[in-house]
Amino acid sequence: MSVSTSQALDYLEQLPVQTHRKLYEQPSTVLAIFRCMLPHLAKSIVMGMLYMPTPISSPDLDAWFRPSAAKLKRSSLEILEKLHIVSQKQLDAVKHTAFTLSPGFAKSLRQALEGSGTHRSFGVPAPPTSARKVSVAELDDYARIQWESILFYMVGSTVGFHGGGGMARDIGKGTRSLLEAGDFVGKKFGGGVGITRTGFMFVLQDTNAQVWSLLIEYLKHVNQLGMSETDVLSFLFMLGSLELGQDYSTSTLSPTQLQMLIDLTAFGLVYRTSENASTFYPTRLATTLTSDSGALSATNNPHDHAPAPSGGATQKGFIIVETNYRIYAYTSSLLQIAVLSLFCKLTTRFPNLVSGKLTRASISRAVQTGISADQILSYLDSHAHPQMQKSVPFLPPTVTDQIRLWELEGERLECTDGYMLREFPSDKDYRDMVKYAEDLGVLVWKDDGERKFFVNRIEQMQEALKKQGQRRAR
């Protein structure tokens, strides 16, 4: 599971039961969630239970795990329960509980695996016509140009490039207001827009994570636009299962989804030959939504090593960092120069090269606006010039250490929101609860002497405390 999909998982977890139930009616959604949202252990649990006619009792389930893996098991079940994939039922009196797979989820997953049913949820390929098909390379180009203009809109306005180099295409009003609503850009004094803290983080993520961030923002606003969240989500998951280079018919789509197509076309996730064409092509941005392989930047496919004329996210390896903090970037892409200038002090620009320096001031400015040292380092690392890649690690250790130190200077406080639990009646109660919190992974700080501890999430602790209280009363 990558960073990008964990974002989507967080979003999914907070949806209500009803939405989950409706989502699980679509086999493509179920397969996508199963494929890329669940941790491996959760997958095994689901697989084990998929063809089971009756609920499985908790002792039976426990028998599947080594005692040492109790923590892992609990966290997997927790995810499954949050997504309402597995539900727990009290069987009798006290201890016995049984787990069942949500019937809707089970049915759809079985359909997806067996290819049964007539659900058409994996998209309907358009009938072959004499019209020329759009090639994969063209789709990639389209997706990249659209996506980069969004990025450039965010970055360019901040660093003060305006409309130069043909990069700053108009990105459409809808996208602009979405970026503002998501707090990726904010209004600056004097009417222009400027990138925000969230926006910085957004720009330095890999493309796949960026797409998810934007889509999640989109999802948060669909209700205001009068679209159904479920429809939107299942369409996104469907896109993830489509094939690149194939055109699909729009005839099976709901009105909401047709509306979405227009927005997704603006993002570059979908390509349509004309505004009311009866078919659409998913681009690489869309088809990699629910897989771990990178979007755009990873052009592993031998068929599409098309040179990237405008540079951008597709070009790999152009940055050289020296031990004296000087930095040379072989690029003419305004987007990349703009990104670099977020955390470097750039001094000179040549037709194919910019050079500058990483300084304490430039790093701490970046840190103050919300970019972490790790983000900067991973950006430099993943774009290191092939010459740099000959040494391991790619970046000079002195530079990486120094960037981290510069970051630490700004960050003096480490804050965690949560709850302090105290006044436990007995030492045993305290120890049980601390252990429980530790297993759940919510324990942040504890003081054994004073019998108190701090957790960053309280919901499950409350349940456990209630149970403990009942036991004591009995």
Add this chain to the structure above:
Amino acid sequence: MVKAVRGTLVKCDASIKAMLVDIDSKNNNDFIIEELDEEHMLVKETKVNALKNRLQQMMKDRLKDPTIDEDSGKE
């Protein structure tokens, strides 16, 4: 009965903690709920940002930043 107190756990160096405690005592103990140990304290959730700002202000006043001169000297 077990009690749960909502708040923000703040982890910092002992030296920074001393400054925070100082800020707190000069403001009617409006920020800190409880000092826990050398490096931890429990702070009112709504006041964390205000506390951070005060700390930054205090650091600016009290500590001289050597690189500001150095940086401007170089350029």
